[in-house]
Each structure stands twice: as structure tokens, then as C-alpha cells.
Amino acid sequence: MVVAGVVLIALALVIVVVAPRVLTRSAWTIDHPRTALVSWSVAVLLGVVGFVVGITLVVVADRPLTDPFGLGESPTHGFDIGVALLAVLAFVVAVRVRPGPEHEAVREAMRSGAAPHRQIDGTTVALVEADHALACAVPGRSGGVLVSTGLADLLRTDELEAVVAHERAHLTQRHAVAVAVAESIERAVPWVPGARAMARSTRVLVEFAADDAAARRVGRDALRRAVLVADGTSALGAVRASRLS
Numbered sequence: 001m002v003v004a005g006v007v008l009i010a011l012a013l014v015i016v017v018v019a020p021r022v023l024t025r026s027a028w029t030i031d032h033p034r035t036a037l038v039s040w041s042v043a044v045l046l047g048v049v050g051f052v053v054g055i056t057l058v059v060v061a062d063r064p065l066t067d068p069f070g071l072g073e074s075p076t077h078g079f080d081i082g083v084a085l086l087a088v089l090a091f092v093v094a095v096r097v098r099p100g101p102e103h104e105a106v107r108e109a110m111r112s113g114a115a116p117h118r119q120i121d122g123t124t125v126a127l128v129e130a131d132h133a134l135a136c137a138v139p140g141r142s143g144g145v146l147v148s149t150g151l152a153d154l155l156r157t158d159e160l161e162a163v164v165a166h167e168r169a170h171l172t173q174r175h176a177v178a179v180a181v182a183e184s185i186e187r188a189v190p191w192v193p194g195a196r197a198m199a200r201s202t203r204v205l206v207e208f209a210a211d212d213a214a215a216r217r218v219g220r221d222a223l224r225r226a227v228l229v230a231d232g233t234s235a236l237g238a239v240r241a242s243r244l245s
Contacts, residue, residue: 002057005054005057005058006054006058007054008054008057012048012049012051013047013051015043016044020194020197023039024201029201033209033212034173034212037205037206040182040201040202120161120164121165123145123165125144125164126147127148127149133148133229134148134150135147135164135230137167137171139170139174139177145167151229151230154229156222159222159229162214162219162222163226165217166210166211166223166226167210169209170206172213175206175209175210182201182202183199185198207236211223224241224245227244
């Protein structure tokens, strides 16, 4: 079992080193963002599972199958293992990325009715009074899509529908979960090759995936024009507009 454990650990390390290099340097990820997101998740899952199983096989090697963790060797052994598991769980909870105060403010505005609501392409949208361009999707039961009046006033009807479709795609495809997991992994193991690359790539890929969903609903041209109005000055906005051309 020691050999099998070492092999699994080695394979896990290879995956966490090679996968980020492949997924961050491959051009196909731009055209197929959802596939790229799934590939990231599979790579992380294989790496974590391979490492955990490998370590377990090494630890329990040459131990009887009836008591592989040696719980019967000491009355406190089981307690020590329990404490270690609780420590790992506490660490995972501590590094979990939580919604920022801006998301809570949006939820409160939508829940309280402080932001007037409007139906746009079948979606209930909260319109908040603000001069700057803003559009966001807040997950959760009291969340939804929010658009600033400053942005809505700049957009034509089809462009506004494109923005709403983009934000709705974030909600229906649960992009907030994907980003939160990636950022939590980055915070938990920043020294692991690819953890930072995964978080950065995930934040970009979810935008491409939402663009693809919105383009299928309202058309690429309307979405491209909306992106140029709402986010045309940023590097990501320029890339998004380019891939929609």
C-alpha cells in the first residue's frame, strides 16, 4: 500500500502542476468557457482526492484491516484524530470566501423594496439610483439582478436585455459558487501551483460563459454593444467584446 500511496501522491502533484499550465495556456478555453470550468473542477478534485487517498494509504500501511487507524492502541488516539479532523474543518470554514458588503447591500435593497423593480425580458430587475454604470447578480433567495439607472439610461432596449440576460446567466449557472470555491482554494493553499491561476481563470471564464448564454438569447451584436458601453475601457471588457465580434 505504501507504493500505491506514493504513486497517488505523485500523480496528484503532477495534476496540480500540469493542469494549470494547460488550462491557462490553451486557446480553446476562451471559446469553450463552461468546458474549461468543468476541467478546472475535475483537476482540483483529482488532485485533492489523489493526495488524500495517497496519504491515507501510506499512513495505514501494514496495519490490520480491522483497525487501520490504530484506534485500539490508545484510549486517546481516536480523540486525537477527531480533533485533527475538526481542525481541518475549522480551517476550511475560516478560509471560505463570504459575500462582500456590497452583496449584502444589494440584498437589503431588493428585500426592502428600496430599489424599484422592473420586468426586463421576463426577469425582475432592481433599478438603483446611481450615475455610474453598474450591473450585478446577487445569488441567494433574496438576491437577484440589479442595474443602475446610470447604465440603463445609456443602453438601448436590446442592449439592456443583453445585460440582464448576462447577469441572469450568472445566477442560473451558479457562477458565484464556482468563483467562491476557486477563491477559497486560493486562500487555503496559496503555495500550491495553480491555486492563484485557478481563481483568476475562474473569474474570467464565468464572464465568458455568461456572455455565451446571453448571446444565445438576445444575439451577439446587442451584447457586444452593451459590453462596450458598460465595460469597454477595461482589459476584460475589450476581450469580451472581441470574442463576441
